[in-house]
Amino acid sequence: MNKPSAKGWCPSTLIPMKSGDGLLIRIKPPFSRLTSRQAQKIAILSERYGNGFLDITNRANLQIRGLSQNTYPLMLKGLQDIGISGKNDVPDRINLVLCPFIPYQSIGWRCAKMLYDAAGDFPNLPVKFGFAIDCGRKRYLSGISADIRIERDNSNKLLIRFDGCKKGFVSSEKTFKSDILEALNWFSSSQNKKLPYERMHQLLMNIDVPDIYAKTKPQENKKSLNPGFEEDRQVISIPFGQLKANQLLQLADNSQEIIFTINRCLIIDKIPKLSGEFIKTKNDLRYNVTACTGMPGCASASIDTKRLALKLSESELIQFGKSYHLSGCKKGCALQTKSDICIVGENGSYNLLENGFAWDEPKHASLSEVALFNKLV
Ligand code: SF4
Known part of the structure; x- marks a missing residue:
């Protein structure tokens, strides 16, 4: 689907x-x-x-x-x-994710500042279009949604890489702003005028990246981030x-x-007596469960995802190492990646599927809550 x-x-x-x-x-x-x-x-x-x-x-x-x-x-x-x-809305126009432990005034910080300052000069970009600044010693952001990735190559040089392309092109602080504007203008001018692509990887599925933008691999040193x-x-x-x-x-x-x-x-900062309402370790089973806003916060939802998430977490049905996505409708706002178990609301009942997205065809449809819990056992 x-x-x-x-x-x-x-x-x-x-x-x-x-x-x-x-x-x-x-x-x-x-x-x-x-x-x-x-x-x-x-x-x-x-x-x-x-x-x-x-x-x-x-x-x-x-x-x-x-x-x-x-x-x-x-x-x-x-x-x-x-x-x-x-x-004005200029700062709001830019979608920017920074690597987690980016030091103040580091090169990544300065690149972020240049992006904020240049946002007023960007061509008209799709609303979801975004940047990941991931040029620290380790890459934390390789799994997150972004269209332009700012990384380092293996010799520590600044690299600009289009999402969906394995290689990028070397930049420098001096040329960073003009390189970014050139990349954005290339994205804009390569668009399908009738049905514009919303994301860089969609564009790259349809046209080849010019060689000048795809010469150098990013550093391999990847890391994930979890509570702890x-x-x-x-x-x-x-x-x-x-x-x-x-x-x-x-x-x-x-x-x-x-x-x-x-x-x-x-x-x-380290807080010695942080309450148990927060997830402090990746072994906390609640960390496996992603839930969108659901009812009553979202008008498109037909199930109360947060209540269900809490009930599931307390039921001991959650299995360690499995990911669970609870979505109030098949739009799947909360997670754009596959989950081991996906529960999707439809007309007040539950659809269930495995290893997929919220918008995929369900394996079981129109389940009551009791039937859903029985399927999860
Ligand atoms: S997935 Fe559907 S129900 Fe959940 S927040 Fe998005 S639109 Fe609302």
Whole structure:
């Protein structure tokens, strides 16, 4: 089955989206991090003007839910006061994921700054088009969705690589901005005018990359990120991607900054007495379960994915080493990769499939909750 097409736009702080539980806005934390003060303020604003629920998206963004037409302007003003939302949408136009432990003012940081500064000069890009800055000593982002990857080659040179192509081209800090603009203009001018490609890899399935853009391989040194201790920091995850305002406050009170990163993880200072609401190790079975917003937050959902995720996690049916994706409909927003077990809502009942995407043909359809649990035993 084909993947359902995406909406032609994404919410931002300046453009709220109507959802099942009110208006929703999306914050793209600059350099993927919030200071403790910014996080405290967002938690307070979310309680005061929203419904106190925040989502962590698979691109390391933060969504505030449950706003109304009356409270949205107050929320926006509060975010602008702490430098989280600007007066125009230029910073919101760029989808940027940074490697998790990127040091302040490192080359990756400086590349991110150049991308933010150049965003106003970009050609018109599809809404999901994004960059992964992965030029540290190890590559953490090879599995995440991105269109242009900024990496290193085996001799430590800066590399720009198109997603879907095994090789990239060597760049330098001096030429980085012009190289990126050239790459984006190539993507734009190579488009199918009648049915434009939304992602770089889709374009590359249909046309060859010019040799000048595909000469050099990236470094092989890959690493994954999971909850635990790493680089003298604590990596945690939030069960089913949904954070409550009081949990954000707890983190903000105990960590100087909060870094939003891949796998719906957060990087914080070491907190000795962090509550069990958070996932602190990859052995926590809740870490295997991904759930989209579901009912009542999403108007397209016909099942309550978060409730089901909690019930499943407590039922001991979750098997270690298997991935579970609970999706309120076949759009599969929460996970763009295959899962070992995929449970998809349809007309209030459950479809079940193995080793696939939410939009694939189910192996079992229209199951009741009891029948679903019996199939999972
Ligand atoms: S996958 Fe989930 S969040 Fe996405 S549209 Fe469907 S129900 Fe809503």
